[in-house]
Amino acid sequence: xxxxxxxxxxxxxxxxxxxxxxxxxxxxxxxxxxxxxxxxxxxxxxxxxxxxxxxxxxxxxxxxxxxxxxxxxxxxxxxxxxxxxxxxxxxxxxxxxxxxxxxxxxxxxxxxxxxxxxxxxxxxxxxxxxxxxxxxxxxxxxxxxxxxxxxxxxxxxxxxxxxxxxxxxxxxxxxxxxxxxxxxxxxxxxxxxxxxxxxxxxx
Numbered sequence: 001x002x003x004x005x006x007x008x009x010x011x012x013x014x015x016x017x018x019x020x021x022x023x024x025x026x027x028x029x030x031x032x033x034x035x036x037x038x039x040x041x042x043x044x045x046x047x048x049x050x051x052x053x054x055x056x057x058x059x060x061x062x063x064x065x066x067x068x069x070x071x072x073x074x075x076x077x078x079x080x081x082x083x084x085x086x087x088x089x090x091x092x093x094x095x096x097x098x099x100x101x102x103x104x105x106x107x108x109x110x111x112x113x114x115x116x117x118x119x120x121x122x123x124x125x126x127x128x129x130x131x132x133x134x135x136x137x138x139x140x141x142x143x144x145x146x147x148x149x150x151x152x153x154x155x156x157x158x159x160x161x162x163x164x165x166x167x168x169x170x171x172x173x174x175x176x177x178x179x180x181x182x183x184x185x186x187x188x189x190x191x192x193x194x195x196x197x198x199x200x201x202x203x
Contacts, residue, residue: 017199019083023075034146036065038201042138043091046120046131050095051112064094077200084135084201085123092121136202140194147193151186154178158186 119127
């Protein structure tokens with residue numbers, strides 16, 4: 001499901017986001033499981049693209065998560081994209097630490113790896129910007145999938161059609177058999193849930 005451009009406008013919410021629960025409270029085990037479900041596939045994908053990494057990818061992914069779990073309680077969000085940038089830097093640092101403990105690479109290979117990592121940690125580079133885009137799309141899709149079981153099929157279908165611009169409220173109401181007001185409420189309920197959970201992860 002594609003992410004519509006206007007879904008993440010700022011709103012005031014009273015429910016703590018996943019990031020807030022992990023950073024500022026005593027998180028439940030389910031919160032760590034949610035974080036793992038959100039980010040392990042993304043981090044593994046990026047590690048698989050890193051020059052020189054092959055059989056170490058799964059172990060290195062786990063090492064990244066060890067650092068995340070250890071350091072996340074001290075993370076403080078300072079601006080939009082802070083967590084996304086922090087996660088990217090943790091990943092770069094762990095790859096560099098892994099490389100230092102391995103047999104020295106040939107000079108040409110070393111330049112390739114170092115060039116890749118330098119681009120990935122530079123927020124202005126195309127590679128870093130690709131990380132940002134893929135991060136937001138990946139997290140959005142995962143949160144959508146996690147939220148879907150908490151809504152009735154009719155509410156979800158109304159949200160999907162109306163929020164993603166596949167019809168006006170009246171058209172969606174006719175398609176789903178709901179009232180126009182119910183379609184508008186369905187969109188509002190699902191977006192509220194997504195914004196609450198995603199605050200600080202997607203800006």
